[in-house]
Amino acid sequence: MPMNILAEPDSSAPLVAILAYDQMGMFEFGCAVGMFAPVRPELQVDWYRTGIFACEPGPLRALGGISVEVPHGLELIDEADTVLIPGWRNPDEAPPPQLLDVLRRAHARGARLASICSGAFVLAWAGLLDGGSATTHWRLTERLAQLFPDVAVRADVLYVDSGQIITSAGSATGMDMMLHMVQKDYGRRVANLVAQRLVLAPWRDGDRSQLVPRAIPHGEPSRLARLMEWTRENLSQEHTLASLATQALLSQRTLQRQFMDATGVSPIDWVIRERVAYAKELLETTARPLQWICEQAGFGSPESFRRHFRAATGTSPAAYRAGLAVAADAAAGLQSPPGVIAAR
Template sequence: MPPAAANTRPRDPGLVAVIAYDGLCTFEFGIAVEVFGLPRPEFDFSWYQFTVVAAEGRRSRAIGGVVIEAGASLARLKAASTIIVPGWRDRNERPPERLLRAISQAAARGARCVSICSGVFVLAAAGLLDGKRATTHWRHIPDLKRLYPDISVEEDTLYVDEGNVITSAGSAAGIDACLHLVRRDFGSRVANAVARRLVMPPHRDGGQAQYVVAPVQARPGRTIGEVMDWARARLSHPIAISAMAKRARMSERTFLRRFSDGTGSSPAAWLQQERMARARELLENATLSLADVSAQCGYQSLETFRVAFRRSVGTSPAAYRSRFRTGAS
């Protein structure tokens, strides 16, 4: 079945400006470039315009001695639809007033601001987070609370979306936040394609606490990977853990241990995540009833599906469809 309103082309998402300054984290800077700055010949619609804006001098020395030459000054933020702030170099150093003023003025006219890791301290200093929820890397949370007590700090989350202000946790969580923004602008199908090019999951459930000790490995070894592919093809059916273990030719106890070692998650939690990803795609791109979506995702009860979806996504299936369905205005 073709997607709903397949002939409706996405709106131009406008200009994304990433801020560069001395002490810049090259990984976080690279996330913004990778998601928003690369050409996307796989899409037949307008992708983001992209520029690098200098917060101080035109040339910035990033961590590791890399020199970045920005293509624009802070004046360019007047035209930006989205501003990305990578981690700030020193949590106790107030960012330049010119930078704070430019970001504040851009936000006042409607620009979206996204921080990665300690970039939240720049948005906080600009006054964009007073009375709002926000997050940052778990190591920086005590300082964020101390320096900005008016912010409602969320400690165990990958990113927080407050409409026109999005804050993310540690560096890699910036990818989650940026993919979330792509999903907001273009829907899950496009976000999934971008994630596939990044070779990472399009959506990670849970918070950052699970990453404090050991990161999640997105793709485990061959045997477990084959079982995961098998399960993805059967999401409309009940899938017992014992059946997955049998498919892997392991005892259930060994399978549970191997699965956890390879993914950082239990098979049950992973299945739930996959069912929710399938539900998002169906809600956006199909004309199925909620009952049919529920059934195709393996839920025999529509009410159970609604509860699970709200717990995972933070909104109801109907509200999600209204917001993200392809062609919705």
């Protein structure tokens, strides 16, 4: 699908600064650029601006023998609303002190910092993960914990969102993290539209396991995928373990086991998460009554709606909607880009 990469985005849009470094992996770097750099007028939102900056003199060498010339230096970080670190060449190598200094400065002024895979080590070397939680590729989690004992390393999640700092696991999970960032800035509807454009799975929460067992019988993942898609399209219906198993043409025990293997949660817990996510989308995009949203999302009663929504979000549906209105008013009055609001 052709992408509009030449048109200039609105100068008031949030700026995402992406790190380039010598010996960088092109997959993580390309994912970051591919997510944020294309202009996306079809979304009808004030989409991001993107800048690439280097932490050392160029041209830079990338894996595969590619040379990369980068237009900006570290000064770009001082303007950025989000700074994205797509990996690092050696977890045991401290990044240049100048890079660590500007990252600390960006954090102090409220910019959002995000990392993909081994990029978490850059944030850790800067001391920005101390006292908080973070993740990285499962093969590197032990090393992260050894080098930085003040970091609570989570080894079996897709990404960890600590508010101002977000870290993701192995390379491809960076896409999940970046969709999560889009979801925070623009809502679930826009995040899923972007996922659709990039032919990705819809936005996924970060607690899903990054360690997916490989012993699932051939053909069953697609069966589960079809069940998930059908369930998302029929959330207003009542769903039980028995009805889901019937729909999937599996026994209840087999469905329970394979669902846990593939997603890390039970079928019913997954349905509840999907109901809450859909309710959030409806709260963000419609002014319909809460009772209608409750019915569309498939909650059996307003009490069930409120209980599950609060358990997942920490607030009630009514308060969530009120918070959206307050944020919209603030954005209109202050003309703050979404990335700045989300980073504070």
